[in-house]
Amino acid sequence: MSGRASFPVLVASLLLASGSASALAAQTGTITGTVADEGSEAPLTGADLILEGTGLSGVSGSDGRFELAAIPAGEHVLRVERIGYRPLRETVRVSPGETVVLHLALAPQPVALEEVAVTDAVGERRLREVGHTVARLEIDEVTDRPATLSEFLQGAAVGVEVTGGSGEAGQGRQIRLRGNASMVLSNQPLVYIDGVRMMEGAFPSEVFEQPGSGFPTGANVTTSPLDLVSIGDIDRIEVVKGPSATTLFGTGASNGVIQIFTRRGESGPPRWAADISQGTGWVRPFGAHGVDYLYVESFLRHAWWGRGYDGGEASGECVTDDPRWGGANRSPEGPCRWPGSQWYQTYRLAVSGGSDRIDYHAAAEHQNDRYALPLDRLERYNVRTNIGASISPRVDARLQAAYSSFWTSNTVSGSTLEGIFLSSIRQERNALSSADPRDIARLLENRNDQWIDRLTGGLQTTFSQSARASHRLMLGYDFSRQDLRSLRPEGVFPPNAFLTTRRWDRHLRTVDYVGRYEFVPGPDLRSTLSLGAQLISDDLDWRVRSGVGFAGEPPTDPAAADSTVTIHRSGSATTTGLFGQHVLALLDRYFLTTGLRIDRHAARGESFVRFDPRVGFTWAMGDEAFWPESLGALRLRSAWGRSSTAAGPFVQSVRYWGGAAPDDSPPGPVLEPEANSEWEVGLDWSLLEGRMTMGLTRYVQTTKHALVPVSEETDAFPQRRELHNLGKIRTRGIELQLDAALVSTPDWALQVGLGVTTNHSTALDLGGVERFDGLGAGLLEGHPVPVSIGRRVADPDAVHGPWSPNRYLTDEEGNSIFPLGPQLPTRFVNPSLSARLPGGIRFAARGEYRGGNVRRVNPVPVSRGSASPLCFPYYEDVRHRTLRPDAPDLWQERCTATAASDYWFRGDYFRLRSVAAAVPVGFAFPDRIDDAVLTVTLANAYTWHREVPWWDLEILGNAGANDDGLGSSDRVPAPTTLSFALRVRF
Numbered sequence: 001m002s003g004r005a006s007f008p009v010l011v012a013s014l015l016l017a018s019g020s021a022s023a024l025a026a027q028t029g030t031i032t033g034t035v036a037d038e039g040s041e042a043p044l045t046g047a048d049l050i051l052e053g054t055g056l057s058g059v060s061g062s063d064g065r066f067e068l069a070a071i072p073a074g075e076h077v078l079r080v081e082r083i084g085y086r087p088l089r090e091t092v093r094v095s096p097g098e099t100v101v102l103h104l105a106l107a108p109q110p111v112a113l114e115e116v117a118v119t120d121a122v123g124e125r126r127l128r129e130v131g132h133t134v135a136r137l138e139i140d141e142v143t144d145r146p147a148t149l150s151e152f153l154q155g156a157a158v159g160v161e162v163t164g165g166s167g168e169a170g171q172g173r174q175i176r177l178r179g180n181a182s183m184v185l186s187n188q189p190l191v192y193i194d195g196v197r198m199m200e201g202a203f204p205s206e207v208f209e210q211p212g213s214g215f216p217t218g219a220n221v222t223t224s225p226l227d228l229v230s231i232g233d234i235d236r237i238e239v240v241k242g243p244s245a246t247t248l249f250g251t252g253a254s255n256g257v258i259q260i261f262t263r264r265g266e267s268g269p270p271r272w273a274a275d276i277s278q279g280t281g282w283v284r285p286f287g288a289h290g291v292d293y294l295y296v297e298s299f300l301r302h303a304w305w306g307r308g309y310d311g312g313e314a315s316g317e318c319v320t321d322d323p324r325w326g327g328a329n330r331s332p333e334g335p336c337r338w339p340g341s342q343w344y345q346t347y348r349l350a351v352s353g354g355s356d357r358i359d360y361h362a363a364a365e366h367q368n369d370r371y372a373l374p375l376d377r378l379e380r381y382n383v384r385t386n387i388g389a390s391i392s393p394r395v396d397a398r399l400q401a402a403y404s405s406f407w408t409s410n411t412v413s414g415s416t417l418e419g420i421f422l423s424s425i426r427q428e429r430n431a432l433s434s435a436d437p438r439d440i441a442r443l444l445e446n447r448n449d450q451w452i453d454r455l456t457g458g459l460q461t462t463f464s465q466s467a468r469a470s471h472r473l474m475l476g477y478d479f480s481r482q483d484l485r486s487l488r489p490e491g492v493f494p495p496n497a498f499l500t501t502r503r504w505d506r507h508l509r510t511v512d513y514v515g516r517y518e519f520v521p522g523p524d525l526r527s528t529l530s531l532g533a534q535l536i537s538d539d540l541d542w543r544v545r546s547g548v549g550f551a552g553e554p555p556t557d558p559a560a561a562d563s564t565v566t567i568h569r570s571g572s573a574t575t576t577g578l579f580g581q582h583v584l585a586l587l588d589r590y591f592l593t594t595g596l597r598i599d600r601h602a603a604r605g606e607s608f609v610r611f612d613p614r615v616g617f618t619w620a621m622g623d624e625a626f627w628p629e630s631l632g633a634l635r636l637r638s639a640w641g642r643s644s645t646a647a648g649p650f651v652q653s654v655r656y657w658g659g660a661a662p663d664d665s666p667p668g669p670v671l672e673p674e675a676n677s678e679w680e681v682g683l684d685w686s687l688l689e690g691r692m693t694m695g696l697t698r699y700v701q702t703t704k705h706a707l708v709p710v711s712e713e714t715d716a717f718p719q720r721r722e723l724h725n726l727g728k729i730r731t732r733g734i735e736l737q738l739d740a741a742l743v744s745t746p747d748w749a750l751q752v753g754l755g756v757t758t759n760h761s762t763a764l765d766l767g768g769v770e771r772f773d774g775l776g777a778g779l780l781e782g783h784p785v786p787v788s789i790g791r792r793v794a795d796p797d798a799v800h801g802p803w804s805p806n807r808y809l810t811d812e813e814g815n816s817i818f819p820l821g822p823q824l825p826t827r828f829v830n831p832s833l834s835a836r837l838p839g840g841i842r843f844a845a846r847g848e849y850r851g852g853n854v855r856r857v858n859p860v861p862v863s864r865g866s867a868s869p870l871c872f873p874y875y876e877d878v879r880h881r882t883l884r885p886d887a888p889d890l891w892q893e894r895c896t897a898t899a900a901s902d903y904w905f906r907g908d909y910f911r912l913r914s915v916a917a918a919v920p921v922g923f924a925f926p927d928r929i930d931d932a933v934l935t936v937t938l939a940n941a942y943t944w945h946r947e948v949p950w951w952d953l954e955i956l957g958n959a960g961a962n963d964d965g966l967g968s969s970d971r972v973p974a975p976t977t978l979s980f981a982l983r984v985r986f
Contacts (some may be wrong), residue, residue: 132637168219183785243614280977304343398459477510483504534577740752
């Protein structure tokens with residue numbers, strides 16, 4: 001990565017940030033020891049230890065050990081806290097130069113009675129007060145070490161749907177919270193990091209409105225900004241789902257909010273943490289009938305041990321006589337591969353510390369990966385700092401800043417003629433008219449590079465006016481820049497040389513103010529009023545330049561080409577909001593929350609004012625005198641709220657299908673925001689002294705004024721379609737989470753978890769529109785959003801000879817094309833298991849089941865004359881695509897080029913997301929090392945499909961993570977990965 005900061009410079013900045021620690025051994029002492037469960041004596045990780053009145057604190061490591069150094073001599077009170085346990089206060093006397101050794105045992109306490117804090121738009125609140133569900137995910141409680149944040153979120157909580165993943169460098173994942181709420185607008189949740197709004201969704205994959213036919217389109221890779229945040233920098237994540245919870249976050253929050261909280265420093269001397277991760281991977285078979293890799297095996301890298309890929313008996317020979325393969329293949333008949341191996345490596349160094357007036361945390365990380373496809377490389381540099389200061393007894397300030405530098409080189413993927421994958425699958429029916437890997441390898445001369453720079457910063461000041469009044473002001477800025485360069489040299493395909501560059505910039509600026517006031521009218525009554533204001537400015541700018549025709553060395557600027565086309569687009573959106581919330585608490589058991597958000601949203605030259613209310617009620621039923629203690633702690637909750645989603649600056653209210661817009665085209669209609677409302681009811685129950693917990697939520701979400709494309713003159717050419725606020729959608733579902741500690745002893749522990757989610761959506765009203773395509777499928781009134789629409793063979797097992805269209809199934813009106821079922825999954829099951837073994841060894845596994853939907857799965861374009869491996873058992877002559885007379889009707893249809901429609905399958909599948917083991921290895925390090933853990937993780941190792949005979953159902957379409965439906969394109973499936981991560985703290 002030329003022109004990028006070097007990693008030694010980043011490490012040096014950390015050394016400067018840490019400062020120098022004074023040696024005061026003559027006046028100070030040390031407290032060390034372990035924190036354990038009172039009953040089982042199992043070590044407790046992540047317990048907070050605070051030495052009251054000194055500003056000194058620490059956290060217990062993976063084996064429960066802790067150490068507090070530089071403690072002034074004298075008598076102190078040590079406070080120990082951990083979620084799920086009763087706080088402990090221990091008096092300790094420290095003599096100069098002495099080391100005091102303690103064993104601290106914490107008693108379990110049901111989580112529902114905890115003072116667990118979650119954060120909403122007005123700041124921190126106790127979980128027992130909140131009427132809606134919040135998923136709180138603690139990073140340090142996860143045994144495996146996921147490579148990216150989106151990978152961590154897969155299957156992590158009920159109602160969180162993360163889809164995608166492939167063998168491409170930098171490919172992001174699609175994220176949905178409780179499904180889709182819109183048929184036209186984005187369904188991406190908002191993202192905040194340390195209170196600063198950051199870019200949501202993913203960077204675009206293709207050139208914005210291609211300037212001409214045949215120009216390079218890019219690699220079809222959509223990188224997620226979430227994956228540019230280092231997992232090691234994160235302390236916890238809170239997922240807030242649905243308008244009933246997100247009302248006060250303002251316009252755009254109806255799709256949910258993901259809040260990320262990064263690590264902070266703690267009082268005490270500098271504490272260092274170093275992480276080294278090394279990994280490899282291999283692609284599992286995804287073909288059928290002797291074509292196990294759909295002819296792509298010659299272009300895939302294998303793992304470190306380099307075994308290669310056995311393409312199957314029907315696949316072609318390996319390339320052994322071409323220098324581009326560099327001797328990777330031993331013989332034509334053996335396993336095939338591309339030279340080199342998949343290699344994933346990450347290096348991270350962090351330091352934290354502070355005093356009673358200031359705390360700091362700083363980290364630097366470097367990632368350098370090589371992926372499955374020949375040109376796929378990734379390099380990333382991250383730096384982050386988080387500094388807090390107590391300016392005065394009443395004023396605190398916190399500054400956080402992060403910078404990411406990211407580069408990828410990609411082999412073209414997706415449904416494009418330049419793609420290696422597509423050309424290999426189509427064999428001689430590709431654009432090169434050749435199935436020979438040597439000819440297809442010409443496409444590797446095309447180069448696609450992506451550079452991303454991201455900067456996020458925030459300054460928060462808090463003024464504690466009194467014990468019952470405070471004011472908080474947050475200034476935030478988030479900048480994203482993506483530079484793409486797509487080169488097709490002369491003579492590759494087609495013969496002319498092309499160069500396209502694109503710069504994409506987005507600026508998000510936020511100003512947030514919140515004032516909180518607490519009133520106590522009586523001993524059993526508490527009233528908290530929060531008032532706030534928010535300003536969000538969102539500016540977006542695109543600049544695309546494409547050039548054709550140049551000879552010799554490719555230029556760096558398309559302007560040097562013989563012919564150049566330039567497109568420049570820019571737009572902005574501004575949201576100004578006022579909000580208020582009132583919480584009334586009675587007996588600390590009954591909590592009534594009311595709130596109102598008033599927004600003025602301006603974009604595309606239009607502005608609207610919206611009033612969105614919310615209300616919630618919580619009853620800590622387990623605190624009642626009549627509630628038996630043997631039944632544990634029970635909390636009942638309910639909430640209702642409304643939020644809005646507005647069209648962005650580039651949403652077009654008018655589009656023309658089949659040709660260019662006429663010169664006299666009239667302007668489109670005004671696009672009002674969509675109104676999303678939701679109510680939810682639920683309970684949280686903790687039994688057996690917290691060893692068993694249950695969370696249950698039922699929700700119903702309704703979208704009114706949903707945008708629908710309307711064609712006024714269906715016979716016109718080109719056809720004009722206008723967006724109108726005519727639609728209505730309803731989504732309903734259940735979320736259930738069960739967790740149980742089955743075994744808990746000093747040496748052994750076993751915990752199991754099960755999450756169950758249902759999500760059913762219906763298009764209640766399309767404003768008179770019969771049908772339109774959207775979300776990667778179709779939209780029909782009275783059917784799921786979206787719905788799979790297609791043809792099915794009437795009698796699949798019948799044998800009637802060559803295919804005839806009169807054998808399709810028809811509905812009551814005689815239509816052979818009709819709704820087949822929801823396209824998106826409607827059922828999710830997330831099982832998990834974690835165990836602790838003697839010696840402090842931890843083991844964990846988690847998986848995910850999805851189903852209840854219908855998908856069309858056929859990566860081989862039979863309709864274009866390609867031979868599908870699924871049809872091999874039914875071909876009489878593969879070369880001429882001649883079918884056997886006794887082939888069943890289903891396969892007559894699927895394998896006939898003029899039909900090839902009924903590739904519909906039930907989309908149920910299960911994937912083992914990860915299996916991990918964490919082993920303490922402190923014995924191999926000097927005594928000054930506080931904690932050392934080696935984690936081995938096997939990810940994506942097993943997949944079961946109910947009906948789908950091949951492929952990978954999580955492969956996304958050309959729009960990648962920005963795709964609102966579940967499209968599919970020609971991409972390498974996500975590989976199985978094996979990683980070794982070593983974390984050392986000192």
